Amino acid sequence: MAREIAVFIDGDGATTSLTEPGKIVIYRRQQGKWQSQSEMPFCLDHSSGMPGVRPQLAAMVQSLGTCRVFIARSVTGLLYRELEQAGFSIWEFAGQPIEFLEYVLIQEELAAQQQTAIKAVPLPIVETGPGCYQVSLKDIQHSGNGLTSKQILQPLLSKNFYTIEVLCSHVPPWLEAEWTCGRLDCHAEKMAEGLKLTIRKQNCG
Template identity: 30%
Template sequence: MCKKIAVVLNDSGQTETIHESSVIKVYSKEKDQWEEINQFPFTLKGLMVVKAIRENMLYLVETLGECKIIVAKKLSGVPNSMLDMSGFTIVEVEGEPEEFLDDVLERIEEYEISLVEAAKEKEINTRPVSPKDDGHYYINLKELQNKNSGVTSKQALLPFLNNTIFHQLKIICSHAPKWLEEELKRTNMKSTIEMVNPNEYKIVVCKKTCDEV
């Protein structure tokens, strides 16, 4: 798990809404200490046009890079949707970073562990499998979510995409996850989508070749 957290702050160093913020600071935990590794001015204050909001949010996503945890006083509407689609874990907290960074990280880690344990209890495999152990993986999201509606596409795929070396991943789903395209761009991967049946699609994910980069 990447131990980097972005925090939306006001001039007083307190968490703020993204429409009233003044700066975003990024913290990284090295050993047992949190260090500020980046900061940049950012606010959506005064922006009323959706296009302008989206453009600013795209800039934010690109600037944060591999940091996929963001903390704010409150996040809703278009900013929330765009961050969610881009694979972010969103946490709403009031206060100063030093008061909550450890708690936020601990809560996220506990949540991820609980998902794994819950899946084990229900004997449902929530991650892609490689039947021949040859780097070719497969997951039927449609079947998985029919068995367990609490499992999202992000929960099933993100840990795999971020932590597994593979040649190809085949996904069967009822629709293409909205967040997947941005995640594949970020990790230098490509995909093809094919409708195999009504309301059923096959997505094949693999690394880009040198001439495609």
């Protein structure tokens, strides 16, 4: 994978919220060291509302080239969804880039390895209709293949979908966090065989 990471920082060089004025710095790891490759001032103009924000984000995405890892102090709502749909891996950190760049790179490389492993394992995921899926975390985890709930569900959540029905014994903590902060529309229902989660998305396509 390309060792490039985009970080949104303020005038003091620390990460800031994407809703605040700042600059995007693309860092690249070369010969064991992180070096700044490019900088671009960026400040969202909210005067035209959300319809005006989308083209600004699209221009920003285009300026980042092949870099698909983005870090800011905070990325929420429409900003998060637009970056996610553009294929970005999004991280939230407070502090100076040197404090977390190496950690993010290692986690990204591990995730890429895990995705390769997942592709080699047939998963009992059923597509019940266009954009509608069912998956049993209980069956997969009891199979002993070592996959985690995040490894199983994230590829599905990155798709365009209407609903994903998940049978599990409990809500995975990472999924509960996404649910609580409003990034996912999720409903839990107790069933005889466990807990059924219904995850919905407003649009598919």
